Amino acid sequence: MTLFRTILLTIIVSVFSIGAAHAQDAGDAPVSGQDIIKTVSQARGKVVVINFWASWCGPCRQEIPELIALRKRFPEDKLLLLGVSVDQEQAMYAMYKARAGFNYPVMRAKPDVSQAFSIRAIPRTVVYSPKGEVVHSEEGYMAGEDLEKMIKKLIGA
Numbered sequence: 001m002t003l004f005r006t007i008l009l010t011i012i013v014s015v016f017s018i019g020a021a022h023a024q025d026a027g028d029a030p031v032s033g034q035d036i037i038k039t040v041s042q043a044r045g046k047v048v049v050i051n052f053w054a055s056w057c058g059p060c061r062q063e064i065p066e067l068i069a070l071r072k073r074f075p076e077d078k079l080l081l082l083g084v085s086v087d088q089e090q091a092m093y094a095m096y097k098a099r100a101g102f103n104y105p106v107m108r109a110k111p112d113v114s115q116a117f118s119i120r121a122i123p124r125t126v127v128y129s130p131k132g133e134v135v136h137s138e139e140g141y142m143a144g145e146d147l148e149k150m151i152k153k154l155i156g157a
Contacts, residue, residue, distance in 0.1 A: 043132075063141055083107070123139075
């Protein structure tokens with residue numbers, strides 16, 4: 001990397017870090033693996049889809065618009081869709097979250113989440129049945145239409 005690129009990247013990251021620090025609120029506090037498990041258990045009766053992602057992950061950025069579209073096709077009483085970012089940089093997470101147009105809850109993970117959910121690669125999608133049982137877990141890009149078919153089957157649509 002050239003010196004110019006290094007300096008430019010440092011300036012860009014610094015500017016976004018300052019902006020993101022002001023944008024953070026109490027709702028952006030990182031969640032633990034236990035927090036996520038509690039959310040899943042409280043959603044009994046619904047299909048729960050958890051998508052683990054990061055702002056720097058190309059396949060994740062490819063999946064997110066499909067997940068946004070998917071959220072629009074199912075009622076909230078049938079589907080809980082959660083996005084959990086494994087970004088280590090709060091600034092990068094906040095910047096991406098602000099511009100992505102999420103229509104479902106998105107949160108940043110605490111370090112224990114990777115171990116709690118055995119995350120070795122992202123994106124990672126975990127699907128729970130309405131009974132709270134894991135019925136699907138996939139690392140790598142998952143096409144929106146495949147996920148939609150699975151959800152329809154689980155809710156009996």
